[in-house]
Amino acid sequence: MVWNFHQYYANRSDGLIGKLRLDEAHTTSLKRLRSLVRSRIKDVFDEAKTIARMCERNNFTFESVKIEVSKSLLRYLTPETQTEITRLLSTMDEKARKSFISLNPRFRTQGSFQYDTLNKPYVTPPQEMDIDDGTYLPMELFDERPVIGHRLLILLVDSALLSLVAENNNWKFTPKRTCARLQIPQHNTHIDVPMYAVPADQFKQKEAALKAQLSFSDSYININELLTGRESQYQLDSNSVNLAVREGEEKWIKSDPKIVEDWFNESCIRIGKHLRSLCRFMKSWRDVQWSDGGPSSIALMTATVNVLDSYPHDKSDMDSAMRLLVEKLPVEFTSGIKSPDPTSDSFLFPPSHQHGVDEIDVMGKLDLLKVTINSAYKALTKSEALDMMSQMFGAWVTNSELIIAKQATPAFTNEPTLTAKPKRISPTMSSG
Structure with a gap:
């Protein structure tokens, strides 16, 4: 007997895709957590700007600033770090202070939650769902570097999470090299x-252009959720x-995640919407x-697209x-997987040597x-085939009736086509 696993993969309730996807309640819960973090970061920046003013x-003194720090959300830093941030706030030059006081954080989700490829974790712990939510700070740059101190900005985000x-x-806070x-x-x-x-002048120009496109009510809702509801337009x-x-x-x-x-x-448009599901299966x-x-x-994801x-x-x-995918992936990984970002020359997975x-x-x-x-494809029974699939993809699917006998028909129900040749990403591709 030869089996077809289309429904095993694609059934939206009992199939693998149905089991991996987050339901609406779960997605709403994650968005609520994301909103909580965003709101707290805004609160910390607002308090720090009040202290900067x-x-x-x-007539301010170092000690008076330190007292204000101890009464704010910055108090969750260690005593030593509170002293450090007091010094950073009190010794900013006029240009940096003016830029900081006008600074309003914006936010943009990136990674699997944004791509719609976020799966439920299989082994908990240690596996966790990963929400990557960038904090974007439109500010004045000098020689392509922010005028506001790097350490101050890091400590403000840390304070919010702490x-x-x-x-x-x-809940636990962990500082990472490129994030908190x-x-x-x-x-x-x-x-x-x-x-x-990001450059404040660029951002403000695009903000003004978007405001002009929106009705008053739409503007009120979305301009206050910049890089969230209309993030794709902030390039x-x-x-x-x-x-x-x-x-x-x-x-x-x-580094631009956009x-x-x-x-x-663009790969999903070129290849088809099934690409997202196939990436979920491989994850x-x-x-x-x-x-x-x-x-x-x-x-x-890159190997799957290739x-x-x-x-x-x-x-x-x-x-x-x-x-097809599992047949060709070993060759892709043997050759090495290069980053799809043309600004990076690194390998996501190294070549065999x-x-x-x-x-x-x-x-x-x-x-x-x-x-x-291949063995599951030719298994003696549906139950045996399901067991083999579960060894690879986990025991998400329990209904063996989703596995059906393959009819003696051509391999393709539709004429197979080669996807359009992918375009090389321009290194000047914009971000949101």
């Missing part, structure tokens, strides 16, 4: 907050997006095979598309995936 007066940790049991992380175990979630400095020069980093000599690096987002969205495989670690999500761009397949048949223990493990499990899928 106080420092404009000639205050939430103090108010919520079991808030872990929320009750929701099997962490929220990463990278911080970007900035990628070369002007500066990511704050905690380690190394460089405090700001050019480049990869645009690449993936599910990764989460089952490694409770922690394994190939990165962006490496799996395969589907290169080989004809029936977009309406998840079974044949997945068999650079493989170490971890990479060899990945290659072995990719080969096992290929063998297991």
